[in-house]
Amino acid sequence: MTEATAPSAAVAEPDGLDLETMRESARRLLADDAELPTPEELETLTLLLRGHMMLLIPAVEDAARLLPEDAVPRACALACVGEARMRLGLEPGRTLPAGIAHAQRLARSVNALCDHAVNLDGVHR
Template sequence: MTQRTSRPPAGSGALPLDLETMRDSARRLLAEDAELPTAEELLTLTLTLRGHMMLLVPAVEDATRPLPEDDIPRACALACVGKARMRLNLEPGRTLPAGIAHAQRLARSVNALVDHVVNLGGEDR
């Protein structure tokens, strides 16, 4: 299976993003047939999703820079970035169900950010 990656901005020195792996991480919690993770798996998955978001947020911001300020896709992408930043600042609840709900919200942000990277032209074609 080929992996989809996004190209970093020219001259940025950043590595390409592994968008397929990021989507797979999100799918682990969001798929209809997803099995509930154990507490240990949840911690690992939450940290993984947070890491993906920390890579995706600047990638989306970089992808919006060349767009006009009144561009609707730009505004949508930046709104998504704002929501992702807010979610990164939240703490998971103390119970397993609260932690799962928190991780699911992170997973939805990962999916949305990946969509914006792709839609704004950051995906290898």
């Protein structure tokens, strides 16, 4: 994770969110060939993932609430939002492995929220 990559060009996505950049941030921790971050990189990446979640949560929640209350995609998206909010409230452990595990959970939430943003955007078009 010592190599910096240039951000990809922003693509018009749901609510103007740059989902590809958000997914790339998550891949830095979740890819099979991901390198272990240094403590400094981990702190930066954790803050970045938290920021992505803070943008995604209201966008997904707003899109889900446009669906009927008994719609399965609505229930799934709102459950994901609830879990993401819970994860935002958690603190990472004091060790590097615990911090990495925490950041990986945030990354999985970012991926899931991106999926819901795309799926719900398609429902509303």
